[in-house]
Amino acid sequence: MFSATNSRKHLRSLVRCAMIAAVYAVVCLALAPFSYGAVQVRVAEALCLLPVFGPEYILGVTLGCLLANLLGSTIVDVIFGTAATLLACLVTYQLRHLRWKGLALPASFPPVVSNMLIVGAFEITVFFSDSAPTAAMAVFNAVTVGIGEVISCCILGVALVKLIESTPALKKVFTE
Numbered sequence: 001m002f003s004a005t006n007s008r009k010h011l012r013s014l015v016r017c018a019m020i021a022a023v024y025a026v027v028c029l030a031l032a033p034f035s036y037g038a039v040q041v042r043v044a045e046a047l048c049l050l051p052v053f054g055p056e057y058i059l060g061v062t063l064g065c066l067l068a069n070l071l072g073s074t075i076v077d078v079i080f081g082t083a084a085t086l087l088a089c090l091v092t093y094q095l096r097h098l099r100w101k102g103l104a105l106p107a108s109f110p111p112v113v114s115n116m117l118i119v120g121a122f123e124i125t126v127f128f129s130d131s132a133p134t135a136a137m138a139v140f141n142a143v144t145v146g147i148g149e150v151i152s153c154c155i156l157g158v159a160l161v162k163l164i165e166s167t168p169a170l171k172k173v174f175t176e
Contacts, residue, residue: 012176017060020047024064029072036073041148044068048085048111049157051093052104053164053174058089076127077119084118085111104161105154112149120145 027044028035035042044064050057065085069078091110098106120142125133164170 013054013056016054016174017056017063020050020057020060021063021067023047024061025067025071028064028068032072035068036077039144039148041151043152043156045085045111045115045149045152046156046160048088048092048153049104049107049161050174051089052096052107052161055093058086058093061089062086074127076123080118080123081115084114087118088114102162103158105158107161108153108158111153111157112146115149116142116146 024044024047028042031043034040035044047057047061047064050061062082062085066078066082069081073081088111091114092107095107095110096104098104100106121138124141124145125138129137131137164174
């Protein structure tokens with residue numbers, strides 16, 4: 001049986017999930033020239049680090065990615081891009097307690113690796129190349145996607161987590 005406290009916590013989690021999904025989609029669409037394509041810096045990917053604050057962010061970020069891809073990309077990206085984000089968020093959640101010099105840097109690597117392999121090496125190489133896929137093409141695409149992910153996750157995402165963790169008001173909003 002749910003108590004009033006549990007109901008409020010559940011409602012807060014649902015609202016956070018919906019808000020993050022909306023923010024992810026809006027940021028992607030507002031920055032569309034940077035958010036889509038073989039060479040991209042999807043700023044909204046910084047949100048992939050939010051699962052360090054709770055499992056509800058896994059669903060929120062994944063739904064945001066799904067919406068952004070539905071509205072701004074292709075069905076191939078809806079499938080593979082969203083799968084990459086889900087996998088990244090699940091692993092990020094597992095690494096939520098690891099810190100390097102006080103930073104959530106270890107948690108920033110799953111989105112980089114997941115998107116390099118799934119979106120770069122596979123999706124772009126197989127579905128969006130003008131010629132037969134090659135190993136060199138897969139590596140090149142993985143690297144270009146990886147560079148954007150490093151900027152979004154390892155720099156912006158880690159900074160976002162640090163900001164939230166070091167600001168009591170933000171920490172309360174994201175964790176309670």
